[in-house]
Amino acid sequence: MPRPAVPSFVPFPSAYRVPWHVSRADPAHPLVINHAAEPADFVRVFRDDGGRDRTQLWGQVLPAEQIEVCLCAADLDEVIVTVAWFRQADGLEYVWRFVA
Known part of the structure; x- marks a missing residue:
């Protein structure tokens, strides 16, 4: 007799x-x-301001490392900066946004 399919639980x-x-x-x-x-x-x-050089590739960023984002040509009241990265612990991609 066939059994009903039970979706496997994948914890968050x-x-x-x-x-x-x-x-x-x-x-x-x-x-x-x-x-x-x-x-x-x-x-x-990624800079969401319609200007040039909207994407910067930083590669691996080590603990305590700091990197400057140049927003000189951007309207600081309108620009949104998005940071995307992968985490070694789980291999998932994460995305975070901030405003200037």
């Missing part, structure tokens, strides 16, 4: 604190700092 991953901190000492050049204890892999940054 545990909560994960976003590793990024943004220092806005210079609003046109915010520093993005990896505050995690682990590196972030294949990090990409």
